[in-house]
Amino acid sequence: MVVFPGSNCDEDCFHALRDVAKVDVQYFWHKERNLPPCDLVVLPGGFSYGDYLRTGAIARFSPAMDSIAKHAEAGRPVIGICNGFQILLEAGLLPGAMLRNRSLSFVCKHVFLRTETADSPFTNRYRKGEVIDLPIAHGEGNYFCEPDTLKQLQEEDRIAFRYCSEKGELGDPYNPNGSVDHIAGILNEKRNVLGMMPHPERSSEAILSSEDGRKIWESLLG
Amino acid sequence: MSANGRTFKVNVTVGLKPSVLDPQGKTVLAALHSLGFNEAKDLRVGKHFEIVLEGKDRSSVETRVRQFCEKLLVNPVIEHYSFEIKEA
Numbered sequence: 001m002v003v004f005p006g007s008n009c010d011e012d013c014f015h016a017l018r019d020v021a022k023v024d025v026q027y028f029w030h031k032e033r034n035l036p037p038c039d040l041v042v043l044p045g046g047f048s049y050g051d052y053l054r055t056g057a058i059a060r061f062s063p064a065m066d067s068i069a070k071h072a073e074a075g076r077p078v079i080g081i082c083n084g085f086q087i088l089l090e091a092g093l094l095p096g097a098m099l100r101n102r103s104l105s106f107v108c109k110h111v112f113l114r115t116e117t118a119d120s121p122f123t124n125r126y127r128k129g130e131v132i133d134l135p136i137a138h139g140e141g142n143y144f145c146e147p148d149t150l151k152q153l154q155e156e157d158r159i160a161f162r163y164c165s166e167k168g169e170l171g172d173p174y175n176p177n178g179s180v181d182h183i184a185g186i187l188n189e190k191r192n193v194l195g196m197m198p199h200p201e202r203s204s205e206a207i208l209s210s211e212d213g214r215k216i217w218e219s220l221l222g
Numbered sequence: 223m224s225a226n227g228r229t230f231k232v233n234v235t236v237g238l239k240p241s242v243l244d245p246q247g248k249t250v251l252a253a254l255h256s257l258g259f260n261e262a263k264d265l266r267v268g269k270h271f272e273i274v275l276e277g278k279d280r281s282s283v284e285t286r287v288r289q290f291c292e293k294l295l296v297n298p299v300i301e302h303y304s305f306e307i308k309e310a
Contacts, residue, residue: 053294053295054297057294057297061294089299090297095299096299097297097299097300099238099242099243099245099300100245100246101245102243102245103245104245104246104249142245144242144299144300145299146241146299178243178245
């Protein structure tokens with residue numbers, strides 16, 4: 001669990017992994033260079049470095065990021081949630097960039113997502129097409145990429161989640177931030193790096209009104 | 223004069239690429255219209271950096287500032303940039 005100055009979902013993620021998924025978790029301060037042996041790296045949400053310059057733009061130069069990039073290159077899983085997704089984009093571990101939400105407002109609410117692929121270590125417990133309910137909370141989640149990158153993401157089945165209606169329909173009314181092609185989460189080429197704006201850690205227990213995020217952790221446990 | 227040579231002031235302007243929608247710019251334009259400034263036809267919001275740096279000469283400063291931009295100040299996926307160098 002990587003912690004940057006300004007991370008604020010690290011404890012929620014830590015709780016979801018330790019108390020719900022029942023795995024060993026440890027914090028990894030962004031100033032540390034050597035990632036301890038681990039199966040999964042989580043870049044949690046928050047406002048690393050106050051979102052100065054651009055979201056994730058300063059965090060990507062943290063000393064910790066080199067060893068995280070090596071972990072990813074070795075094919076081991078990395079998940080970036082919300083600000084973690086923004087950091088992965090700035091670091092070039094995923095393609096594209098984030099813009100201000102179309103509405104210019106910070107959006108904090110539950111949304112429906114359509115699982116677009118079950119072919120990844122993060123989504124293999126979901127069915128393709130399965131509609132799930134997860135919360136979002138961001139001001140810059142308007143995913144943008146050039147048309148050729150989008151085509152590549154589509155053709156290579158690398159869109160993990162899209163915003164949709166309760167029934168799984170796509171459309172502008174269900175897209176909370178203006179993301180191109182309603183994208184809520186994407187995978188890298190090797191499918192071992194996932195970036196997503198919605199928060200599975202805030203929806204892994206019944207008491208939080210949705211347990212739909214839990215299958216992400218269960219998928220990773222195999 | 224310092225060990226590095228001369229002191230320069232650089233103004234860097236960063237803007238969103240034309241292919242990228244600018245919701246902030248649209249809102250500001252609409253606000254101008256609501257104030258009656260209807261001649262405003264298009265508006266894009268960008269960023270401005272004022273940098274003071276030392277360098278040997280203008281061309282070496284230009285090379286360095288380009289590196290500042292490409293490494294940190296600009297995200298080339300969505301932004302473009304331009305700059306002006308003045309000797310301080």
